[in-house]
Amino acid sequence: MHPSFKKVQMLESDNFITELNQPLNMATDPPFHQAYKSLIEDTSNNIFGKKLVLVEECELPLIDLSRILHNDNVVDESEREECKEEIARASQQWGFFQVTNHGISKDLLEKMRKEQVKVFKQPFDKKSKEDKFMNFPAGSYRWGTPTATCLNQLSWSEAFHIPMADISASATAFTTLSSTLEQFATTVAGLARKLTAILAEKLGRESTFFQENCLPSTCYLRMNRYPPCPVPSAIHGLMPHTDSDFLTILHQDEVGGLQLVKDGKWIAVKPNPEALIVNIGDLFQAWSNDVYKSVEHRVVTNPSTERFSIAYFFCPSYDTVIQNSEPSNYRKFSFREFRLQVQEDVQKYGHKVGLPRFLISH
Ligand SMILES: C=C1C[C@]23C[C@@]1(O)CC[C@H]2[C@@]12CC[C@H](O)[C@@](C)(C(=O)O1)[C@H]2[C@@H]3C(=O)O
Ligand SMILES: O=C(O)CCC(=O)C(=O)O
Ligand SMILES: [Fe+2]
Numbered sequence: 001m002h003p004s005f006k007k008v009q010m011l012e013s014d015n016f017i018t019e020l021n022q023p024l025n026m027a028t029d030p031p032f033h034q035a036y037k038s039l040i041e042d043t044s045n046n047i048f049g050k051k052l053v054l055v056e057e058c059e060l061p062l063i064d065l066s067r068i069l070h071n072d073n074v075v076d077e078s079e080r081e082e083c084k085e086e087i088a089r090a091s092q093q094w095g096f097f098q099v100t101n102h103g104i105s106k107d108l109l110e111k112m113r114k115e116q117v118k119v120f121k122q123p124f125d126k127k128s129k130e131d132k133f134m135n136f137p138a139g140s141y142r143w144g145t146p147t148a149t150c151l152n153q154l155s156w157s158e159a160f161h162i163p164m165a166d167i168s169a170s171a172t173a174f175t176t177l178s179s180t181l182e183q184f185a186t187t188v189a190g191l192a193r194k195l196t197a198i199l200a201e202k203l204g205r206e207s208t209f210f211q212e213n214c215l216p217s218t219c220y221l222r223m224n225r226y227p228p229c230p231v232p233s234a235i236h237g238l239m240p241h242t243d244s245d246f247l248t249i250l251h252q253d254e255v256g257g258l259q260l261v262k263d264g265k266w267i268a269v270k271p272n273p274e275a276l277i278v279n280i281g282d283l284f285q286a287w288s289n290d291v292y293k294s295v296e297h298r299v300v301t302n303p304s305t306e307r308f309s310i311a312y313f314f315c316p317s318y319d320t321v322i323q324n325s326e327p328s329n330y331r332k333f334s335f336r337e338f339r340l341q342v343q344e345d346v347q348k349y350g351h352k353v354g355l356p357r358f359l360i361s362h
Contacts, residue, residue, distance in 0.1 A: 025227075028121055028122065028124055029124060029227050030124055030128070030143035030158050031124070032143075032144060032156055032227075032229075035144055036144070036154055036235070039148070039150070039151050039154065040151075040231065040234070040235075053233075055266050055267060055268045055300075056265075056268065057267070057268045057269075057270050058262070058267045058268065059270060060090075060094065060096055060097055060098045060269055060277070061086065061090040061094060061096075061098065062097070062098045062099075062100065062272070062275065063086045063090065063097055063098065063099050063100070064083070064099075064100050065083065065099050065100065065101050066101035067079045067080055067082070067083035068080055068084065068194065068198070069101065069102070084198045084201070084202060085202075087195060087198055087202075088198070088199060088202040088292075091199055091280050091284075091293070092291055092292055092293065093293075094260075094262060094293070094295065095260075095279055095280045095285075095292065095293035095294060095295030096260055096269075096277065096278070096279045096280075096295060096297070097277075097278055097279075098275035098277055098278070099191075099276050099278055100272075100274050100275050102276050103187070103190070103191060104184075104187050104191065104251075108180075108183060109251055111180050112180055112181070112184045112251070113253070113308065113310075115176065115177045115180045115181070116223045116225075116308055116310060117308065119134060119177065119223065120158065120223075120225045120308075122134075127141050127158070128141055128143070134175070134177060135175065135178060136160055136162055136166070137162070137163060137166040140160045140162050140163075141158070141159075142158065142159045142160075142161055143158040143159070144157075144158075145239060145350070147346050147347060147350045147351075148239075148350055149349075150350070151234060151235070152236065152239065153239050153350050153351060154235050154236060154239070155235075155236055155238050155239050156227065156229040156235045156237050156301045157224055157225060157226045157227075157237050157238050157299065158224075158225050158227075159222050159223060159224045159225070160222065160223045161220060161222045162181070162220060162223075163220055164185050164217055164218070164219045164220060164221060165217040165218070167181055167182060167185070167221075181221065184310075184312075185216065185219065185221055185312065186216060188249050188312040189216050189219060189312070189314070191249060191276075192210075192214070192219075192246075192249055192312065192314040193210060193211060193214070195247060195278060196210040196246060196247055196284075196314065197210060197211070199247075199288075199292060203288055203291060210246065210314075210316075213316035213320040214246065214314055214315060214317075218315050218316055218317045219312065219313060219314055219315050220245070220312075220315060221310065221311070221312055222311045222312075222313065223308075223309075223310050224299075224308065224309045224311065225306065225307070225308055226238075226255075226257065226299060226301060226302070226306060226307040226308075226309075227306050228301070228303055228304050228305060229301035229302065229303060230303065232302060232303050235301055236299065236300060236301065237257055237298075237299035237300055237301040237302075237307070238298055238299040239298060239351070240296050240297065240298040241296065241298070241351075241352060242281065242282055242294045242296055242297070242352075242354055242355075243279060243281035243282065243294065243311075243313060244281060244282050244283070244313075244315075244338065244339065244342055244352075244354070245281035245283055245313040245314055245315045246280075246281050246283045246284045246287070246314045246315065246316065247278065247279070247280060247281055247284060247314045248278070248279045248311050248312065248313055248314070249276055249277070249278055249311070249312045249314070250277040250278075250279070250309055250310070250311045251276055251277075251309065251310045252277065252307075252309040253271070253307060253308050253309065254273055255271070255302060255305050255306075255307040255308075256268065256269070256270065256271050256302075256307075257299045257300045257301065257302060257307050258298075259297060259299070259300060260279075260295050260296070260297040260298075261295055261296045261297070262295075268300075279295065279297065280292045280293055280295070281294050281313070281314075282338070282354055282355050283315075283316070283322055283335065283338070285355060286322050286324075286329075286330045286355060286358065287323075287324065289324045289328055289329055289330070290329055294354075315335065317335070318334065318335050318336035319334055319335075319336065320334060320335050321333070321334050322334070322335065328360065329359060330355070330358045330359060330360060331358055331359075331360050338358070341353070341357050341358075342354065345357075
């Protein structure tokens, strides 16, 4: 048995109700306890009876990008091609992979993480109420799942979901945070552009599509924090979902908790400190006519350790139209239409429906 799972079961003992009434850090943590109390205390949800389901840990495909990022003559053409092939294969079979030698320096990743920790350490009242906390646009701060209607839609996490357009626009208010964010976003965007161009080339489609439609200002950056959770077997850190973009690049810490669906089963991703995680989003699945897979993933909570991650969502402008040559599995739609449909479904049902909304029934 995985050691962290043992710990979970020991902690979920009789005193957890006391823990539920006492947030770990009253000043900085969101009030999950109050917000989720009724769902947790509803006996029909039977959180005592929820056994922790052990999930197998796996090594995601690990791809060494030095073969495509080095322009010198050290790498021969066959190695470059093999690397591109690995990227395309992982995107088809897993929808997820890890990359090393990705060109984002350790120094920048550490600087970004430090800034992220500092931001979340601010009092909850400041993060949630101020119009312009740290110069982020109003509404960037999210916590929990406000739309949840049942226990498994709850998310024990907080996030800043930041439209990059607003970060660039507010660069006049120059802080270490905004400059680090911008530097991080610019570098990661370069990597996203290269990966998407390769994936387009492998489909035999024009690789300039992403360069033309996904601009630094149309992308999003999401800083996530998962505080320790007293009932980790009953509540997700982030509920199961697929990403609504073309491609996501994720930098996670060493705590672990990310899981994804492979062959109909949840599997846990083993953190690799040298690697970034890449996953295909809904738009790429539609644009590739289901060749590349936008795979459902979630984050499980941890009873004792907080966890941090940063996701860069590579998105097009809202007017960009996603379409394929005929015959296509999907009707053509704009990114704006897709986002609005997701928002409408989340409001109505508490969860996203996503791509199935745009399928053509042949
Ligand atoms: C309630 C929801 C909002 C969300 C889609 C979901 O059904 C589940 C997770 C949320 C999330 C998290 C990651 C991304 O920020 C996001 C855009 C996504 O694809 O899934 C959001 C969705 C959202 O905010 O619309
Ligand atoms: O924190 C993680 O590992 C995943 C976060 C995620 O899926 C997201 O922000 O969309
Ligand atoms: Fe995600």
